[in-house]
Amino acid sequence: MNVITRERLQIRPLTRHIGAEIRGVDLKQRPDDETIARIYQSWLDHLVLVFPDQDLSQEDLLRVTGYFGEPGHLDRPAKYHPPGFSRVLPGIMLISNIRENGEPIGALPDGEMMFHHDMIHKEVPSKATLLYSVEIPSSGGNTLFASGYAAYEMLDPAIRSKAEGRQALHHYNYGSTQRGDDRGVAAFNECMHPVFRTHEETGRKAVYVNRLMTVKIDGMDARESDTVLNAIFDHAEKPEFVYEHVWRKGDLLLWDNRCSSHARTDFPAQERRLMLRTTVRGTTRPV
Ligand code: OGA
Ligand code: MN
Numbered sequence: 565m566n567v568i569t570r571e572r573l574q575i576r577p578l579t580r581h582i583g584a585e586i587r588g589v590d591l592k593q594r595p596d597d598e599t600i601a602r603i604y605q606s607w608l609d610h611l612v613l614v615f616p617d618q619d620l621s622q623e624d625l626l627r628v629t630g631y632f633g634e635p636g637h638l639d640r641p642a643k644y645h646p647p648g649f650s651r652v653l654p655g656i657m658l659i660s661n662i663r664e665n666g667e668p669i670g671a672l673p674d675g676e677m678m679f680h681h682d683m684i685h686k687e688v689p690s691k692a693t694l695l696y697s698v699e700i701p702s703s704g705g706n707t708l709f710a711s712g713y714a715a716y717e718m719l720d721p722a723i724r725s726k727a728e729g730r731q732a733l734h735h736y737n738y739g740s741t742q743r744g745d746d747r748g749v750a751a752f753n754e755c756m757h758p759v760f761r762t763h764e765e766t767g768r769k770a771v772y773v774n775r776l777m778t779v780k781i782d783g784m785d786a787r788e789s790d791t792v793l794n795a796i797f798d799h800a801e802k803p804e805f806v807y808e809h810v811w812r813k814g815d816l817l818l819w820d821n822r823c824s825s826h827a828r829t830d831f832p833a834q835e836r837r838l839m840l841r842t843t844v845r846g847t848t849r850p851v
Contacts, residue, residue, distance in 0.1 A: 637655060
C-alpha cells in the first residue's frame with residue numbers, strides 16, 4: 565500500500581521559481597508518513613502546491629491542514645453556512661462574495677486584491693494558508709503567487725543594500741485597494757518585521773514586504789521609504805517571479821506565507837465564488 569502511494573505521487577513544477585502540481589494523491593485518505601514528508605519537502609521547494617481534483621469535506625481539509633503544522637483558529641467564526649453545508653466547522657473560514665441579507669457570508673468578498681502576505685500585521689504571522697475551491701466564477705478570480713526568494717535574489721543590489729537589515733511597518737487594511745491617504749488610518753493592527761526574511765526551515769532569504777500591507781521602512785524618511793518600497797514591489801511582482809492560478813472546482817492550494825506573497829484578479833461581481841480556507845500557525849517571529 566505504502567509503495568503504491570509513493571510510486572503514484574507526481575510532482576510537476578509549474579513555473580521556474582514557484583508552484584508545483586501534485587497528482588496521484590487522494591487527500592480524502594491520509595497518505596502514509598513518507599508521502600506526507602515528500603509533500604512537505606516539495607512545498608518547501610516550490611512554495612505553492614496545487615492539488616487538483618480533490619473532493620474534500622471540511623473534516624478532510626482540517627486534517628490535511630494538520631500535515632503542515634498546527635491549524636490556526638479564527639477570531640471570528642463563520643456566521644453563515646453556505647448552500648450545501650449544514651454548518652462551517654471551527655478553524656474554517658469562508659472566502660466568498662455570496663451574500664445573505666445583503667451581507668457577504670465570507671471574508672475578502674469582492675474583486676481584485678493587491679499582493680500581500682497573510683497576517684503580516686501580526687507578531688507571529690501565519691505559516692501557511694490553504695484554499696479549497698467550491699464555486700468559481702466563469703472567468704477571473706485567479707490567484708497570483710510571487711516567489712519572495714527569486715525577488716530577493718534578483719533585486720537590484722543598490723535597492724537591496726538600502727533595505728538590508730531594516731524593519732518595515734505593516735498594517736491590516738484589506739478594505740483599501742489603492743495606496744492612498746487612508747493608509748495607516750484604516751488599520752486594525754500594526755507590526756514591524758524585517759524587510760527581508762530568512763525562512764526558518766530553508767535558511768533562504770525572501771522579500772517580506774508587500775504593496776497591500778507594508779506602510780513604511782523604519783528609520784527612513786517617508787519619501788525615501790516610498791521610493792525604495794515601490795521599487796521592491798514593482799520588482800517582486802514581475803511576471804517572471806509569479807505563478808498565476810486559474811481555478812477549477814476541487815482545487816486545493818497551499819502556500820507558504822514566509823517566502824511568497826499572493827494577489828487576486830478581478831471577477832464578475834454577479835457571479836458566485838466560494839472557497840474554504842484554513843491556516844497553519846506560525847512558529848516564530850520573522851527574523
Ligand atoms: C486569502 C486570499 C485570495 C483568493 O484567502 O488569504 O488572499 O484568491 N485569497 O481568494
Ligand atoms: Mn491572502
